[in-house]
Amino acid sequence: MAAMGDNVDMIKLKNNEQIVKMRDSGRITAEALLAAGEAVREGVSTLELDAIVRRYIEKQGATPSFLGYGGFPGSACISVNEEVIHGIPSDKKILREGDIVKIDVGAYYKGFHGDSARTFAVGKIGKEAEKLIKVTKECFYKGMEMALPGKRIGDIGAAIGSHAAENGFSVVKTFVGHGVGHELHEEPEVPNYGVPGRGARLCEGMTIAIEPMVNAGGFTVRVLDNKWTVVTTDGKLSAHYENTVAITANGPSILTQA
Numbered sequence: 001m002a003a004m005g006d007n008v009d010m011i012k013l014k015n016n017e018q019i020v021k022m023r024d025s026g027r028i029t030a031e032a033l034l035a036a037g038e039a040v041r042e043g044v045s046t047l048e049l050d051a052i053v054r055r056y057i058e059k060q061g062a063t064p065s066f067l068g069y070g071g072f073p074g075s076a077c078i079s080v081n082e083e084v085i086h087g088i089p090s091d092k093k094i095l096r097e098g099d100i101v102k103i104d105v106g107a108y109y110k111g112f113h114g115d116s117a118r119t120f121a122v123g124k125i126g127k128e129a130e131k132l133i134k135v136t137k138e139c140f141y142k143g144m145e146m147a148l149p150g151k152r153i154g155d156i157g158a159a160i161g162s163h164a165a166e167n168g169f170s171v172v173k174t175f176v177g178h179g180v181g182h183e184l185h186e187e188p189e190v191p192n193y194g195v196p197g198r199g200a201r202l203c204e205g206m207t208i209a210i211e212p213m214v215n216a217g218g219f220t221v222r223v224l225d226n227k228w229t230v231v232t233t234d235g236k237l238s239a240h241y242e243n244t245v246a247i248t249a250n251g252p253s254i255l256t257q258a
């Protein structure tokens with residue numbers, strides 16, 4: 001996630017060699033996320049999931065991108081139900097049957113970051129929660145299909161936002177996707193809404209985190225007193241699905257693959 005404000009001149013393009021390296025940090029990111037996801041069950045604390053992420057990343061000789069980032073205390077952001085993003089791992093936050101949990105992971109390896117998030121179900125979840133998770137994943141792929149040289153940032157956002165709206169959901173506006181590379185958050189911003197044909201032109205060598213954050217209710221969010229955790233204003237569920245994607249001459253390529 002990144003804050004708003006755009007600077008197109010600052011976009012750092014990656015050559016093939018750099019993208020190959022980003023596949024390594026991406027793989028470590030994806031595998032750490034998978035390991036944490038496999039541990040999701042009733043009774044597990046979000047701190048235990050965080051420890052799995054940290055252990056896995058460090059075992060690969062990589063560094064958790066989020067640990068200490070802006071003072072963030074965890075290796076993963078773990079957000080439950082109405083929490084959208086930036087949930088702080090805690091031994092007091094115990095998963096319950098019916099919860100949905102978003103795990104957001106970044107790994108830094110040999111000069112590059114990966115960034116990826118998924119939403120997991122804790123046991124049996126409600127119909128709306130199931131639909132929300134499914135639609136959020138679909139939103140990611142709708143957006144990724146637009147990640148082609150010659151398209152624009154607005155094409156990605158429009159595809160994501162309209163698919164969410166068609167399903168009766170809304171997208172978060174105050175937090176957005178972003179470029180990824182040497183830095184965890186690079187230009188450009190990649191909003192989950194937009195106007196087709198508007199915004200920065202996409203080109204070969206851009207590496208971006210496409211990350212729909214989709215709310216079951218209204219789009220507005222607020223930040224809790226802990227200064228980190230973003231929650232839906234109406235208390236309804238939110239889901240998140242993120243991959244780091246390279247824009248290539250042959251189309252979009254997901255770098256955060258296990």
Ligand code: MG
Pocket residue numbers: 001115116177178209211242
């Ligand atoms: Mg991100």
Ligand code: MG
Pocket residue numbers: 001104105106115116117242
């Ligand atoms: Mg992320």
